[in-house]
Amino acid sequence: MSQTHARITASVYTSHVPAIGAALDLGKSGNEYWAPLFQGYEPSKQWMQDHTPDVIFLVYNDHATAFSLDMIPTFAIGCAERFQPADEGWGARPVPPVIGHPELASHIAQSVIQQDFDLTIVNKMDVDHGLTVPLSLMCGQPAAWPCPVIPFAVNVVQYPVPSGRRCFQLGQAIRRAVESFDRPLNVHIWGTGGMSHQLQGPRAGLINREFDTAFLDRLIADPAGQADVPHIDYVREAGSEGIELVMWLIARGAMADVAGGPAPRVVHRFYHVPASNTAVGHLILEEQ
C-alpha cells in the first residue's frame, strides 16, 4: 500500500552552540580545536544526504533574538514561507534563508492546539543560531538547505521553562498531527540545545559528563522516565543553560515506540567537550 499521509521517519538531536557556527563561517572547522567536533558530524552529513527528508520539524530555542522580553511564548510554531537568519549582534550568519512549509506547519498548529497544547502561531520571525547551527552541522555549507524547515521555538530563557513531561507529551501530539496530514511527506523531527553548560555567573563553565551520558542512555531506552526528571535536577547537575535539554524530549516523544510501535534504531551517537563553554551531544534515531 502506498503512503498517503505524512510520517516521521527519524529524529535528530544536537547541541547548537553559536561558536560552532562562527567556526564554520570563518573557515576554522579544520583547526586543532574544532576538527574533532566536526569529525563527529561527518557520518551525520552522509546520513543526511542519504536520508534527506521532505520537511524538518526543528525544535530549538530563540536566544533573545526574535523574542525580546516584550513577548515570551512558551511554544511558538513558525508558519511563514521563509525565515531570515538573524543579526544577533555580530551580523547575520552567511547561511541560506530557511524555507518554511506553511501548509504542514498550519496543519500541525491546528491539530496540536486541538490536542490541548496552546501554541503561539508566528507568521514572521528571524531565526538565530539555535536553528541554523544544527542545519550547518547536519548539512554543511550548501547554497540552499536541502528541504523546507518548520521552526518550533521553545522558551528556555525565562524560568520556568516547560517541564520535561510537558515537552514529551507535546512530541506525542506532534506525531499525531503529522500522521494526519494527507500528503505522503517524509518528516524529520529535530531536538536541539544542551548538553551540560552554564554561561552565567561564577559557576560558568560547568560540564557534567556523567549526567550527559546518563541522559543520552535514558533518552534512547527510557524517555518516559527521563521526562519525569524535574527542572531543578538539570539546573543543579547540567548548569543553568543545560535546561535546554528538555527540548530533546519533544523530538523523542514523537517517535513510534512512545505510541506503542517498535523502538528506534540508534544510527549515530557522539559526545565532545568542549565547544566554547558547552558539552556537545548528538544522536540520530531512525524509525524501524
Add this chain to the structure above:
Amino acid sequence: MSLNKPYTDIPGTTIFDADQSRLGYHLNQFCMSLMKAENRKRFLADERAYLDEWPMSEDQKQAVLARDLNRCLELGGNIYFLAKLGATDGRSFQYMAASMTGMSQEDYAAMMLAGGRSAKGNRKIGDPS
C-alpha cells in the same frame, strides 16, 4: 504569594525568573537594541548618552559601563541579552563567561579544554558532594 524557588541554593548561579525579568526589563531591552548595527555604533560613540535614553536604574547603567556582568545579572540582566553587549564589544561568549568567574580567559579556556568545571562541590551551597 511568593514564588517557589528551589534554585536559590545553587552557588554562583542567578536563575532568570519572573522577579529577575521584571527587575531587568529595561536593561535587557537596552541590550536587545544592540542587535541593530546603527545602535551599536551610536552606543559605542557615547555610551552614557545612549544609556540615558533608557529608563534603567543608575546601578544598572553603572554595571553596563563597567561591563560588570555579574552585577548586571544581579540587577535583572539575562545572559542571552547581555551577550549582545559582549558582541558589540567584539568579545566572544567564552570571554564573557570567563569574566564572570574571576578567572583569566586563558585559565578559563584551559579549564574548558580539561573537561570544564566539575559539578562536584558546585551543586549546593555548603555541600561538597
